[in-house]
Amino acid sequence: MKDVQGKTAFITGGASGMGLGMARAFLDAGMQVMIADIDAENLKKAEVELQQGGAKVSSVVCDVTKEQSVFDAADKTVEEFGKVHVLCNNAGVGAGGFFDELSQSDWDWVTAVNQMGVLYGIRAFLPKIKSHGEGGHVVTTSSMAGLVNSGAGWGPYNSTKYAVVAMSEVLYSELKGINIGCSVLCPGAVATNIGKAGRHRPSEYGKSERKLIVSGDGSAVNPLLAKGLNPNIVGKLVLEGIQQDEFYIFTDPRLQSSVDRRFERIKRGFEWSARSRALVDTNSPGSIKDGA
Numbered sequence: 001m002k003d004v005q006g007k008t009a010f011i012t013g014g015a016s017g018m019g020l021g022m023a024r025a026f027l028d029a030g031m032q033v034m035i036a037d038i039d040a041e042n043l044k045k046a047e048v049e050l051q052q053g054g055a056k057v058s059s060v061v062c063d064v065t066k067e068q069s070v071f072d073a074a075d076k077t078v079e080e081f082g083k084v085h086v087l088c089n090n091a092g093v094g095a096g097g098f099f100d101e102l103s104q105s106d107w108d109w110v111t112a113v114n115q116m117g118v119l120y121g122i123r124a125f126l127p128k129i130k131s132h133g134e135g136g137h138v139v140t141t142s143s144m145a146g147l148v149n150s151g152a153g154w155g156p157y158n159s160t161k162y163a164v165v166a167m168s169e170v171l172y173s174e175l176k177g178i179n180i181g182c183s184v185l186c187p188g189a190v191a192t193n194i195g196k197a198g199r200h201r202p203s204e205y206g207k208s209e210r211k212l213i214v215s216g217d218g219s220a221v222n223p224l225l226a227k228g229l230n231p232n233i234v235g236k237l238v239l240e241g242i243q244q245d246e247f248y249i250f251t252d253p254r255l256q257s258s259v260d261r262r263f264e265r266i267k268r269g270f271e272w273s274a275r276s277r278a279l280v281d282t283n284s285p286g287s288i289k290d291g292a
């Protein structure tokens, strides 16, 4: 979507970090913006700050884990701005711990926000973007953790971030030829409040009792995040990605080597399979040599 002037964007997780950075960049480019967040207090503060200078911005409290809440936010966006063109599925949280330590509610919470929240965003907004025929764009915030293993204790976060890369790749295929672009944002470290994600863990998901890697006190990741990229730069990068219709948006080109290493391991798996006696040394029915 080259011409963004006067177009409307909806951003989840818009009260903080990268969502707020996107809002700033979009408003600077002459767009109208609806920021949505579960954190009503910070959302209001962000809206007031963004409105300075007469920018066309509004806010809606929205919990992306509740489908109705996302549909209501979509209706409010169209009521206020007439149309919506850009959807940024950006809200995200993390809970860390080993597989045999994490509770069902740890998995449920992270999956509900990071994966189901993205699904609800697409379901609520895509029909509205399609309806006006002016084109649009869907950006989903994944992570480098959506492409490579982040290491021990990152099960729920890594899994949901891989899931939304896959969802975005499929969505890209489904949107081909209808003037609606699709991108997946895969940031490296960015200086945001994600290390304190546990502050927004709803009581229905209980409290985690383990030392958390990402959620709660975020002790293991906060020093890394503090040295991360400025989220306002990420906002500008996302705007550029939308205007140039780029699918993969990376915030740290130096991390390409981590993806190369993953693909090397995958290639080694294929090479091992090609030598496997079970697969290769047989002519029996249903074998590869038999034409399977």
Ligand SMILES: NC(=O)c1ccc[n+]([C@@H]2O[C@H](COP(=O)([O-])OP(=O)(O)OC[C@H]3O[C@@H](n4cnc5c(N)ncnc54)[C@H](O)[C@@H]3O)[C@@H](O)[C@H]2O)c1
Residues within 6 Å of the ligand: 012, 013, 014, 015, 016, 017, 018, 019, 036, 037, 038, 039, 062, 063, 064, 065, 090, 091, 092, 093, 113, 141, 142, 143, 144, 186, 187, 188, 189, 190, 191, 192, 193, 194, 195, 196, 197, 200, 225, 228, 231
């Ligand atoms: N900061 C990083 O280094 C980094 C790296 C890779 C990916 N990410 C991803 O970037 C995205 C944005 O996170 P951030 O780093 O800006 O963190 P952040 O904590 O500063 O912002 C996230 C926002 O999401 C909101 N939120 C949490 N649960 C919600 C819910 N149920 N409904 C609506 N809003 C909710 C929070 O209130 C917060 O305002 C996330 O998807 C995160 O996983 C962050």
